[in-house]
Amino acid sequence: MLTITRLDQQDARLLIQGARQKADEIGVPMCIAIVDESGNLVAFERMDGGKITSVTIAQDKAFTAAAARKATHEYNEKCVPGSLVFGIHTAMGGRLCVVGGGLPVSVDGEVVGGIGLSSGTPDQDMACAQAGIDHFLKARG
């Protein structure tokens, strides 16, 4: 039997709060998705003005980051023609997302969930995702 640590609803709120604050700061309304360590959705918020396509993309970024234990921008970097990783962006009907903006959430070196942001540029999405994690880790003390 395995024992797994997984973020709960309170943790998810902290992650969203940090990401939302950063999104407000840069003036880009975002879709924010939080998944558990198995990739299943725990919480989601579409800020007023967030994009419709981002409803799906934010979830897929969070799913990918948690379920593959890897940031989506790291997959992006390797998913170039000629690399043996190329093609992974179409896996699972395209649900495996290699667009920047998805980060695994780790506690004590273990992936406990994932956060995915979408609606801005990938750089903006990544910054907000990181802000969510920073806020979460700081609140945990």
Next chain:
Amino acid sequence: MLTITRLDQQDARLLIQGARQKADEIGVPMCIAIVDESGNLVAFERMDGGKITSVTIAQDKAFTAAAARKATHEYNEKCVPGSLVFGIHTAMGGRLCVVGGGLPVSVDGEVVGGIGLSSGTPDQDMACAQAGIDHFLKARG
């Protein structure tokens, strides 16, 4: 009427055993999928710690290798923009997988099934898939 040779459950176990031993050796818990010559799943094992995204990707690699009678890394090599093969990675909703780690399993020059590994780098996945085949062929004598 055609007569087809297809791996059975015992063969599948040998393939998984060889792949698992290599995965243990390199310290990367893997998802291991074995399909028959028509691409249908015969056996699957997610080693403790194998990635969730790899549950699907390992199966898709095995499916592609058996059903197209070609290693996924061979497709990968040709699936570059400008090549007429490019785009095949989106076929079947992305189920046709061109990421390295899927190998056809052949006996007496005939494809009898496929093996797909996922959770490591493509090179690691390919090495474990090959180890599965080596173990299987050696056990057959």
Next chain:
Amino acid sequence: MLTITRLDQQDARLLIQGARQKADEIGVPMCIAIVDESGNLVAFERMDGGKITSVTIAQDKAFTAAAARKATHEYNEKCVPGSLVFGIHTAMGGRLCVVGGGLPVSVDGEVVGGIGLSSGTPDQDMACAQAGIDHFLKARG
């Protein structure tokens, strides 16, 4: 943060072993799928002669039982026209399966995974799924 208990590969093997023994006993080769408490595949075996359609159905039964924490035959009972549950059999593109043969696997009152059997009649599938659980619980002592 939540702490989750989840079956591991060794547990999955015990579940498959018990189900396979019963399938052998009644002379019906089966597809046997084991998933973790989040519904993700841990192990799968298509016994020689198991049906191709059952490759998917066994997995979907196991997924449903674990992810909804309910036996598929319990959903079946309530999934009749006029009941407010009716229609749930088409959820998730039909992945939510209400055909008998999927059981949640519980330890100490907590669902730790699911087992799904397919290839026989629903009664046969259910008997083999239960045999898998019995064998697993007995081996745990």
Next chain:
Amino acid sequence: MLTITRLDQQDARLLIQGARQKADEIGVPMCIAIVDESGNLVAFERMDGGKITSVTIAQDKAFTAAAARKATHEYNEKCVPGSLVFGIHTAMGGRLCVVGGGLPVSVDGEVVGGIGLSSGTPDQDMACAQAGIDHFLKARG
């Protein structure tokens, strides 16, 4: 290793020929699909005037009959609310088809493929599918 007998292209033509003759006789242009014993398409013909929806349905009937080794009308009979089989009609995204008109093709007691007809009433589809099998078996002598 398993040895499988599977219909070939010549067999498929005989099956289509018999089904087409019956369709001409009753004056209903049909879609006719032939799959191998694993459910993969071997041959397909849309007679002039065959329905577009039937392009998919004929294939799904043939797939179901071969891959589950059961006539689709037999599934239909048992797939009624309150039966433990109910819900199987939505499996595989609805690809598992319980509408009459799909028959397994057997030789020497072994399923070697499947035939699926669609465009008429289920009774007409079933009659044409059976006519295909009769013609095939007669031609084999």
